Amino acid sequence: MIKLENVTKAFGSGSIGLSDISLHVEAGEFVFLVGPTGSGKTTLFKLLIRETLPTKGSIHIGDWDIIKLPKSKIPVLRKKIGVVFQNLKLLVDRTIFENIVLPLEFTGVKPEEAKKKVEEVMEMVGITPHRNKFPVQLSGGELQRAAIARSLVLSPDILLADEPTGNLDPATSKDIIKLLVDINDKGTTIIMATHNMDIVNSMSKRVIGLEKGKVMRDEKKGKYEAT
Amino acid sequence: MKLLKTTWHHIRRSPYQAFAVIFIMMQTFFVMSFFSFIIYGSSKVIAYFESVPQVTAFFKTDAKQEDITMLQDNLKQNSKVATLDFVSKQEGLQIYREQNKDDPLLLELVTADVLPAALKVSAVDIADLPQISEFMQNSPIVDRVIFQKDIIKNLTSWTDALRKIGTVVITVLALDTILVMVIVLSIRISQKRDEIEIMRLLGATNWYVRWPFIYEGVFYGITGAVIGWVLASGMLLYATPFLSEFLKGVPLLPVSPLLLLYLLGSEVLLAIFLGSFASFLAVFRYLK
Numbered sequence: 001m002i003k004l005e006n007v008t009k010a011f012g013s014g015s016i017g018l019s020d021i022s023l024h025v026e027a028g029e030f031v032f033l034v035g036p037t038g039s040g041k042t043t044l045f046k047l048l049i050r051e052t053l054p055t056k057g058s059i060h061i062g063d064w065d066i067i068k069l070p071k072s073k074i075p076v077l078r079k080k081i082g083v084v085f086q087n088l089k090l091l092v093d094r095t096i097f098e099n100i101v102l103p104l105e106f107t108g109v110k111p112e113e114a115k116k117k118v119e120e121v122m123e124m125v126g127i128t129p130h131r132n133k134f135p136v137q138l139s140g141g142e143l144q145r146a147a148i149a150r151s152l153v154l155s156p157d158i159l160l161a162d163e164p165t166g167n168l169d170p171a172t173s174k175d176i177i178k179l180l181v182d183i184n185d186k187g188t189t190i191i192m193a194t195h196n197m198d199i200v201n202s203m204s205k206r207v208i209g210l211e212k213g214k215v216m217r218d219e220k221k222g223k224y225e226a227t
Numbered sequence: 228m229k230l231l232k233t234t235w236h237h238i239r240r241s242p243y244q245a246f247a248v249i250f251i252m253m254q255t256f257f258v259m260s261f262f263s264f265i266i267y268g269s270s271k272v273i274a275y276f277e278s279v280p281q282v283t284a285f286f287k288t289d290a291k292q293e294d295i296t297m298l299q300d301n302l303k304q305n306s307k308v309a310t311l312d313f314v315s316k317q318e319g320l321q322i323y324r325e326q327n328k329d330d331p332l333l334l335e336l337v338t339a340d341v342l343p344a345a346l347k348v349s350a351v352d353i354a355d356l357p358q359i360s361e362f363m364q365n366s367p368i369v370d371r372v373i374f375q376k377d378i379i380k381n382l383t384s385w386t387d388a389l390r391k392i393g394t395v396v397i398t399v400l401a402l403d404t405i406l407v408m409v410i411v412l413s414i415r416i417s418q419k420r421d422e423i424e425i426m427r428l429l430g431a432t433n434w435y436v437r438w439p440f441i442y443e444g445v446f447y448g449i450t451g452a453v454i455g456w457v458l459a460s461g462m463l464l465y466a467t468p469f470l471s472e473f474l475k476g477v478p479l480l481p482v483s484p485l486l487l488l489y490l491l492g493s494e495v496l497l498a499i500f501l502g503s504f505a506s507f508l509a510v511f512r513y514l515k
Contacts, residue, residue: 075432085428102429103429106431150429
């Protein structure tokens with residue numbers, strides 16, 4: 001489903017984000033992306049949603065050649081990939097409902113249908129009582145759930161979660177991971193970047209370790225640290 | 228509908244910026260309406276003076292009727308003459324009495340004998356006026372000749388000058404309006420840069436992001452044009468009684484409501500063009 005071949009991303013400053021990495025992720029997989037800050041996890045996500053282009057190599061998602069993708073098709077690609085951003089990127093002047101419904105508005109879904117779909121995902125992630133609140137009125141865990149709900153509202157085939165448990169307490173982190181596992185069980189491919197050792201170690205899922213932009217390990221049932 | 232709601236949201240968020248743009252747009256269309264009224268009015272006044280008998284010859288009091296008839300016959304054969312209207316001494320007295328009916332003293336002093344008979348002549352082409360005038364002036368039975376040429380010439384040059392001044396002023400104001408609107412919309416876009424970036428990352432198309440800004444420009448245009456038109460039309464209606472008295476005899480006032488609506492329609496169309504043009508400039512400059 002996701003195929004990266006010899007991908008390198010060099011920045012204008014001369015620093016290297018990713019260096020000659022090759023990866024294959026199958027449909028329905030749950031993959032942890034681990035590594036220290038600056039190892040290239042976020043850069044990889046940015047490449048997958050065409051927020052940036054690689055300096056070298058090829059990226060394919062399904063039948064799409066991401067590098068050759070015309071600009072007009074980028075919004076279509078982004079609607080097929082749900083992203084939970086590291087800093088969540090919720091619009092502060094809109095309610096939780098308005099934030100979640102946003103991707104449906106881009107696609108031109110009828111308001112009644114959109115409302116039904118939003119209510120469905122809010123129920124799934126457990127934030128229905130907060131639908132009319134603004135982001136500033138919610139706790140960290142609730143905001144994470146809102147961001148996850150927004151990433152799921154278009155029923156994407158792939159979900160990219162960039163440190164979704166970043167600043168959460170262990171109990172809330174477990175809830176979020178349980179939610180992601182449930183979503184994965186329904187067939188969505190999930191790639192989750194994380195620093196949370198306990199979660200990675202308790203899950204026995206595929207772990208890809210990045211360091212200085214290189215894939216240092218790729219284990220089917222891996223741990224946070226190399227075994 | 229959603230895009231319109233977003234547009235309204237933008238406007239409500241920064242009411243002072245919206246007010247600034249609407250205010251300058253209103254000024255432009257107020258001045259445009261004002262000059263339209265003046266140019267329309269002056270062209271009507273010129274048309275009036277062109278349509279009334281343009282040359283009036285006053286006969287000497289001892290002029291014989293057969294000589295007058297002969298002069299009339301000569302003029303009838305002249306292809307440059309459109310109409311002839313003879314006013315006898317008696318008719319002249321009646322006109323005089325009508326014009327001075329409120330002043331008995333003036334009525335007492337004048338009899339038909341002291342008033343000259345007159346011949347009002349209108350030309351097919353205003354350019355032939357001097358020739359007709361000269362022809363009549365040369366007649367021994369004509370005392371003096373007056374014609375409207377000078378009035379029309381003055382009015383025409385005034386109208387031309389007004390048209391030129393109006394065009395320059397409106398062009399400058401329209402450019403000002405476009406610049407102010409581009410600046411305000413650019414500020415708006417800058418304020419919403421993060422929001423726009425998030426929307427794009429979530430899959431919004433460029434046009435989904437651009438349309439609310441373009442609608443916003445069009446909204447400012449229409450609102451400013453309508454307010455400017457209402458103010459100018461209101462002032463014209465208010466001044467109509469006074470102007471009617473001043474322009475007695477000229478069939479100009481009151482101005483037809485249909486004409487005012489036609490002006491409004493034209494101004495709204497122009498406002499939509501100005502608003503969308505300025506918005507497109509801002510959007511393509513800052514939302515590539």
